[in-house]
Amino acid sequence: MSQSAVSLMVQRWREAVGQPLFVRARYGVVPTDAAIVLRAKLEPLLEGISLALANVQGFDPRTSKRTFRVHMTDIGQMVFLPTLNGFLTGHAPGVRLEVRNLAWEALEAGLGTGEVDIAIGSLPMIRGRVHSRVLRREPYVTTMRRGHPLTRANLDLETYSAAAHLVVDATSSGHALVESALHSKGIRRRIGLSIPHFLAAERILLNSDYLLTVPEVAVMSFRDASAFQLLPTPVHLPTFDIRLHWHERSREDEGGRWLRASIADLLGKSDADDV
Structure with a gap:
């Protein structure tokens, strides 16, 4: 986008919100507190729109170009990531995996806003509208x-x-x-x-x-x-329970369901049901 187009868009947002969303800084501009709050409120809505549009066409792992964002600890990355990445390369070659390691206190919110699609690990602090499935129990x-x-x-x-x-x-x-x-x-x-x-x-x-x-x-x-x-x-x-976690908002997401089922088959050693 041209600079004038961006400036016009920012001006329209300012008029709609009724207060500035950006202020000048030493290097360019930075978002105001109002912009940060607005982003947090809009992200779940935009994620829902994206999922709705994606589900109209259905999810085909062989042709999908989707990016899945997965939280894993360093143990998870060492133990599970090579196997999972190899599986995706063979069965969903266009799918991209983006691995993140969020702070524990930010993880539940990250699942809720779509910052991550799923989380794998021993994460007993996660509550709220989050579902989980035991993949394995380790001594x-x-x-x-x-x-x-x-x-x-x-x-x-x-x-x-x-x-x-x-x-x-x-x-x-x-x-x-x-x-x-x-x-x-x-x-x-x-x-x-x-x-x-x-x-x-x-x-x-x-x-x-x-x-x-x-x-x-x-x-x-x-x-x-x-x-x-x-x-x-x-x-x-x-025992050390390793679980697969996902937010309620993605329960009907076809791509998310496919990824969760694939992970359970690939990495799981437990017959536990979703909770």
Whole structure:
């Protein structure tokens, strides 16, 4: 669009709203608070219009050019994304996948506004008009490199708490859950290193005597999972539910239904129903 056309459009919006939507800044213009509020109100309506127009023609994965926006944690990206991307390449070659990792506090709103179409992970904070389906239930395990001195020992609670631990202090790691379970028994483990994500965890474990307590699926995402020994964690921890989430607004979206069914078939290990 030409500059004059944009200026005319902004002027018409200002007249319709009754107040400025943009103000001059050092580099161009920035939206006002009124514009930001208006955008939040209009986005669900525009998303609904887009879905309605798309559903008139139906959804054919073989010819669709649609972009799906998916929330995944770093674990999800390591474990599920290669399989999902390979499936789409073979069955829906024109479909584009856009992966995002929203903050936990923003995720429910992101599903509601269409910022993301679906979310995959252990996301117990999501409430409201969001449906979910259990894809799989994973146990927590304690892992160490093969050849670690403790591979020949009985990993009881005393040995576990005295050992040096690597922790992944991320929302997707379950670190807070493990710490809470230990503290309830009056136990504090010795943390040797804390990192914010899983990217470096494998190499660190291979070159140290740390223990790592995480969902088993996280260890299976390592490049060489056979280089590690998995042991039961000597404290009771609940299973780690990995769910597929979507907002009520997309319940009738044919493309969304196809993607959810494909993900459930491709990645799921559970017969749980939608909730």
